[in-house]
Amino acid sequence: MRINNTWTERIAKSQASSLRAGRYLLIGLAALGGLNVVWNFLFGQPDDFITPARQVQNKGAVISSFAQDCISTLLPATTADAGSVAGCVTVDGQNLRLPSTPGVVISAPTVVATTFEGYVGKDDAGELFSVVIGVNERAYDSAPQTRALYCVPVLWSKFGPRATSLPFRVEGPGPGADLPMAYRATLGQADQAYQVVAGFISAYLTGSGEVSRYVTADSMLSGLGAPYQNVLDSYGRPTPLVTQVVALNPPTAVPADGQTARVLAHVTALTPQFAPVNLTYPLTLRGVGGHWSVAGIDPAPAMSHDDDLVPVAGPGQARR
Missing domain, CATH: 3.10.450.540 (Nuclear Transport Factor 2; Chain: A,)
Structure with a gap:
């Protein structure tokens, strides 16, 4: 059966319209799918960032506290404290010489910085941290005190924290710089x-x-x-x-x-x-x-934006 030209044109237009409608439907469904993703992002169940952050914070607190306790034990340790030393770090006898009386008197140990240094051990089973502890120390009780910083390397694992070596004394972050305030x-x-x-x-x-x-x-x-x-x-x-x-x-x-x-x-x-x-x-x-x-x-004084910083001289240095 033959179809006249009028109906041929009508069928062609109908097919074209159907094709366009199908395209619009696919685009609409895709848009709805994207909207669904956006909707879930905005209003759905949020990702749990709090629990991992709290775990990291708690781990850092444990590591820092351990290093702080170890410094308090190791620096004034005597021959009678060998067992306490072993509770912090494993040291062979030839590398551990303890005095009969405390070699230093310390007070106010505080955590200055705790830094993650990387994964260690087979299959990255351990995490290495460096913890800097600041102490006030004296040669004896009535002596003038000085501020000293010590670094304690700490290995964190499922077994708990453990110092990887004896602490070592380090420099501080520097004496800082002066800057005039902006009040004129x-x-x-x-x-x-x-x-x-x-x-x-x-x-x-x-x-x-x-x-x-x-x-x-x-x-x-x-x-x-x-x-x-x-x-x-x-x-x-x-x-x-x-x-x-x-x-x-x-x-x-x-x-x-x-x-x-x-x-x-x-x-x-x-x-x-x-x-x-x-x-x-x-x-x-x-x-x-x-x-x-x-x-x-105000949380802090207004500082100058026009003056140069003036580095403060450290011990034994001339002011620049």
């Missing part, structure tokens, strides 16, 4: 910002006055419970805690609402034992109703 303007005692800072510091540290008078409503500052008191002058009169206030830029006398200023307060106070203590408080001030208020204690 010195405030006068008559400046409103200075007075607000002085009043806040006094209330915050000694309980003299209400902290709420000097802070913004959202500062979350309420005082430390009076751990300090004012230094007394030669006549027994209390002197101001704040000895100087410097600012990034001179604060305006009448600030606009929301305007901010960063300042640094130098403080001298007394402990309950009447010992002077020197503090610095980096603060952010904010304008509220035409007056400055303390909006918060």
